[in-house]
Amino acid sequence: MLDQLGNGLLLGIIISVASVALSLLYGVTRIVNFAHGEIIALGAIATLFFSSPLDYRVLFLDKFSPLGLNFVISCILAILVCGLFGGLLEVFLFRPLRKNDVGNIAVLVVTIGLSILVRHLYLLFATGKVQNFPLELQRRQTYLFFDMTPRNLNVLIIGIIVMIIVGLLLTYTRLGKAMRAVRDSGELSSVSGINSDNIILITWISSSMLAGLAGIFQATINDVRWNMGFLILLLIFAGTVLGGIGTSFGAMIGGLLIGIMVQVSVGLPFMEGHTEAKNAVALGVMILILLFRPQGIFGKKERIS
Amino acid sequence: MTSAKISFRLIFSLFVTAFSIYLVFLLNPDGAPRILLNLFTFAGIYGLSAIGLNVHFGWTGLLNFGHASFMGVGAYVTLLLMPHAAGREGEVTTTGLPFFAALILGIGAAALFGLLLGLPAIRLRGDYLAIVTIAAAEIFRLLVRDLESITGGVYGIINYTENFQKYRPLFIDNFSENLGFSPSQAWVCLAAWVSIFITVLLLKRLSDSPWGRALRAVREDEDAVRAMGKNAVWLKLQSFMLGAGIAGLSGVLLAFNYGSLETTVFIPLLTFYVWAIMILGGVGTITGPIFGSIIFWVIISETDRLAYLLFENANGQQLAGVRFLLVGVLIMFLMIFRPSGLLGKKEELLLDVK
Numbered sequence: 001m002l003d004q005l006g007n008g009l010l011l012g013i014i015i016s017v018a019s020v021a022l023s024l025l026y027g028v029t030r031i032v033n034f035a036h037g038e039i040i041a042l043g044a045i046a047t048l049f050f051s052s053p054l055d056y057r058v059l060f061l062d063k064f065s066p067l068g069l070n071f072v073i074s075c076i077l078a079i080l081v082c083g084l085f086g087g088l089l090e091v092f093l094f095r096p097l098r099k100n101d102v103g104n105i106a107v108l109v110v111t112i113g114l115s116i117l118v119r120h121l122y123l124l125f126a127t128g129k130v131q132n133f134p135l136e137l138q139r140r141q142t143y144l145f146f147d148m149t150p151r152n153l154n155v156l157i158i159g160i161i162v163m164i165i166v167g168l169l170l171t172y173t174r175l176g177k178a179m180r181a182v183r184d185s186g187e188l189s190s191v192s193g194i195n196s197d198n199i200i201l202i203t204w205i206s207s208s209m210l211a212g213l214a215g216i217f218q219a220t221i222n223d224v225r226w227n228m229g230f231l232i233l234l235l236i237f238a239g240t241v242l243g244g245i246g247t248s249f250g251a252m253i254g255g256l257l258i259g260i261m262v263q264v265s266v267g268l269p270f271m272e273g274h275t276e277a278k279n280a281v282a283l284g285v286m287i288l289i290l291l292f293r294p295q296g297i298f299g300k301k302e303r304i305s
Numbered sequence: 306m307t308s309a310k311i312s313f314r315l316i317f318s319l320f321v322t323a324f325s326i327y328l329v330f331l332l333n334p335d336g337a338p339r340i341l342l343n344l345f346t347f348a349g350i351y352g353l354s355a356i357g358l359n360v361h362f363g364w365t366g367l368l369n370f371g372h373a374s375f376m377g378v379g380a381y382v383t384l385l386l387m388p389h390a391a392g393r394e395g396e397v398t399t400t401g402l403p404f405f406a407a408l409i410l411g412i413g414a415a416a417l418f419g420l421l422l423g424l425p426a427i428r429l430r431g432d433y434l435a436i437v438t439i440a441a442a443e444i445f446r447l448l449v450r451d452l453e454s455i456t457g458g459v460y461g462i463i464n465y466t467e468n469f470q471k472y473r474p475l476f477i478d479n480f481s482e483n484l485g486f487s488p489s490q491a492w493v494c495l496a497a498w499v500s501i502f503i504t505v506l507l508l509k510r511l512s513d514s515p516w517g518r519a520l521r522a523v524r525e526d527e528d529a530v531r532a533m534g535k536n537a538v539w540l541k542l543q544s545f546m547l548g549a550g551i552a553g554l555s556g557v558l559l560a561f562n563y564g565s566l567e568t569t570v571f572i573p574l575l576t577f578y579v580w581a582i583m584i585l586g587g588v589g590t591i592t593g594p595i596f597g598s599i600i601f602w603v604i605i606s607e608t609d610r611l612a613y614l615l616f617e618n619a620n621g622q623q624l625a626g627v628r629f630l631l632v633g634v635l636i637m638f639l640m641i642f643r644p645s646g647l648l649g650k651k652e653e654l655l656l657d658v659k
Contacts, residue, residue: 032432097641105368105431109580109640112370116577117633123626230573234443237436245433280447283440290437291425 004267005260006146012259013159014217015232019239019255020166020248021210026240027183027248028203031094032108035115036211036236037229038122039082043212044219044228045126046081050074052134071135079212086208089114090201098200115230122226131224155217162213163252170248179203235262235279238286244296254296258282318586318596318647325603332607338484344602346490349497350558352598355582356504356591357551363589363649364517365544366524368431371422371438372552372579374445377571378418379553380560381449381456383411389465391457397464404468408557415553416546418445423545427538439573450568461567462560469493469561493562500554501595508591511547520544574629581632584639587649596647604631 022036051074052066069077093114097107138149148156170176181189182199190196218228225231235258243254265281289296329344330337354376361369386407390397401407425437449456456462466489473492481488511517522530523540530537560566578601586597605628612627639646 032435102641106640106644108368108432108435109584110637112577112580113633113636113638113640115633116574117630117637120626120630120633124623124630128622128626234440237440241433241436277447277451280444280451283444286440287425287437287444290429290433294429294433 002145003147004263006148008260008263009146009256010148010152010156010221010259011263012256013156013163014214014221014255015235015239015259016252016255017159017162017210017217018214018232018236019243019251019258020163021207021214022236023240023243023245023248023251024170024179024210025203025207026245028179029094029098029200030104031111032104034108034111034233035089035118037231037233038115038118039086039208039211039229040215040218040232041119041122041224041226041229042085043078043082043215044224045122045215045226046078046212047071047074047216047219048131048133048224049126050077071133075216078216079209082212082215083205083209086204086211087201089208090204094204095197095200119227119230126226128226133219133224135220152221155220159217162210166210167249167252175199175202235259235282238282241286242289242296244298247296247298250296250298253298258285261285314648318593321647322596322599325600328607329603332610339486340606342484342486342490342494344606345599346494346497346562348595348598348602349494349501350555350562351579351582351602352586352595353497353501353504353558354552354555354579355586355594355598356501356508357548357555358579358583359588359590359594360508360544360548360551362583364512364520364524365541366431367423367426367541367544368435369422369438369545369548370435370573370576370580371440371442371445373571373573373575374422374442375415375419375549375552376556376559376575377442377445377449377568378556379411379415379550380556380566380570381411381462382414382553383407383557384462384465384560384566385455386410387465387468389462389468391455391460391462392453393458393460395460395463401468404472407468408554411557412550412553415556416550419545419547419549419552420542422549423542426541426545439576442571442573442576446568446571449571456568457566459568461565463565465566466561466564469496490562493558496561497555497558500558504551504554505591505595512591516540516543574632577636578632581636581639584636584644584646587646588644590646590648593646593648600647601635604635 018036018040022033025031025033025036048066050067050069051071052068054066054068067074093110094107097110102110135151138151140147140149143153170179178189178194178199179202181192181194182196182203186196189199215229218232222228236255239255239258240251241254242257243250243252262278262282265278326341329341333340354372357375358369358372361367361372384407385391387401387404388397388399389401402410422438422441426434429437450458452458453460470489470492473488477491477495478488480486481491519530519535519540520543522533522535523537523544527537530540559570563570582597582601583594584597585601586595587593608628608631609624612624
């Protein structure tokens with residue numbers, strides 16, 4: 001049970017980081033971003049590309065050779081790449097859509113198309129196989145009650161620190177206040193001198209960078225797959241919804257809870273021999289939450305029917 | 306909207322469809338009839354499913370992204386009620402209902418599942434409903450995969466096609482022999498297009514009825530419907546059931562076309578295929594998805610050939626990637642530049658969350 005709790009915390013921190021990113025974006029732009037998972041995968045794939053040894057030719061269809069950089073530098077570069085990707089998406093795709101008053105549902109369908117497109121670009125140009133980061137194997141050790149590798153412990157600690165920093169930034173900086181202002185009312189914040197286009201651009205960039213970080217976490221703990229983003233996307237939605245859509249702190253807690261729920265449910269007696277169904281439990285919880293407390297655990301009550 | 310304008314659109318769609326079929330002949334000088342049969346079978350089945358989705362989204366404005374699960378429920382219930390073999394050992398079940406009884410129960414089960422999935426629709430706004438439906442579809446798929454003792458799990462169901470093929474009329478065999486078709490696929494193809502024909506007739510009647518007008522009124526302004534004394538909730542649920550039943554029928558046909566049924570058929574990508582077809586054909590129309598489906602499948606089936614040329618040393622998974630990639634591009638571009646599709650009317654499109 002404790003092992004599963006440890007695994008749950010790890011999955012939880014991944015989902016938590018990704019949910020905050022999704023929730024931030026939804027809060028400011030009202031876009032339900034189905035392509036969020038693909039930005040997560042980009043973080044992992046870019047890290048793989050930057051850090052793999054030069055002769056690692058299985059990857060990238062022999063067309064590009066990896067760079068063989070130091071792993072930490074690769075991670076930072078990959079997060080920057082994700083930020084750039086998010087920024088480009090906003091400038092060349094979503095800003096024009098917004099200016100043309102394309103409705104929310106149309107934008108949602110566009111993100112689904114984008115997700116399918118980008119995911120299969122990864123399949124074609126990046127990796128059809130399951131890959132691992134070029135890191136040494138590590139032995140599991142016991143920390144407090146949990147068995148995990150030192151690397152996974154690092155993921156957990158970095159994840160928690162990032163969460164705290166994001167929380168502080170949102171609460172106390174001018175930028176964070178401006179984001180919350182645009183979230184509450186785009187028009188009113190424009191009137192009070194906030195350039196909402198810039199705020200939305202910054203939101204896209206920071207949301208994508210967080211997603212990229214989540215992808216690096218996911219790939220460090222597990223592996224790199226072309227469809228890794230889509231596999232985890234519904235759990236991220238679940239985390240976001242559980243905490244309350246649009247609330248960053250809710251998304252943090254919600255993501256953590258979903259991760260723990262998924263991994264601990266494996267250990268429940270009636271789940272014996274049904275490990276495949278573990279995601280179904282989390283998704284079921286999400287549907288129930290949406291039905292009976294649609295504002296989530298921490299969200300404010302508003303009409304969402 | 307003048308009728309001249311509509312008929313212009315119809316002629317244009319017919320022209321594009323005819324051209325895309327011509328393209329198949331052009332690209333496949335040898336095996337065109339066989340490829341066309343395959344294409345029309347898939348086009349018929351997916352077109353039928355898209356017609357069902359159009360009842361949800363086009364008529365009632367319900368953002369359903371769990372369409373694959375309706376097809377799945379229809380297929381699984383129907384097959385499991387008939388004689389079949391399932392699971393790793395291929396455990397044989399010899400007793401079962403005759404095909405038509407099982408089919409009706411399967412469609413009924415799909416409609417019931419639609420009712421179940423429609424319940425969240427009473428309370429939730431569009432984008433939330435999208436998340437709920439896609440999650441519910443995944444739950445369905447994961448459970449089916451997990452309940453191996455009943456559904457065969459990842460090993461799937463086999464040996465069920467005879468239940469349907471034994472009704473195959475003799476003329477299909479003669480006809481297929483002349484053209485080099487597979488007679489069983491020809492029979493599925495015919496069944497799919499007959500189903501489309503009947504469904505379209507039914508929907509045409511419903512669409513002009515007071516019920517159909519009330520449905521579209523729900524899409525436009527729910528409060529107004531309530532004010533007129535109509536039960537908007539019940540209308541939404543009925544729409545969900547009707548569309549889900551149609552999808553269930555198409556799921557059964559899909560199962561008979563494949564010859565064996567696995568859970569991987571009902572991944573979310575299936576839903577997105579159907580969405581692409583619906584948007585291509587025209588949201589809110591009845592016949593639009595038929596044209597959309599034919600054109601879509603011409604594009605899809607000819608992409609494989611293109612992919613071979615582009616990526617010489619790509620493996621099968623990557624070749625399939627090219628076609629999915631194209632589906633993504635199609636969905637994006639249609640939604641941005643022509644959200645009403647070939648036949649749709651822009652005024653009848655619900656794209657804003659109220």
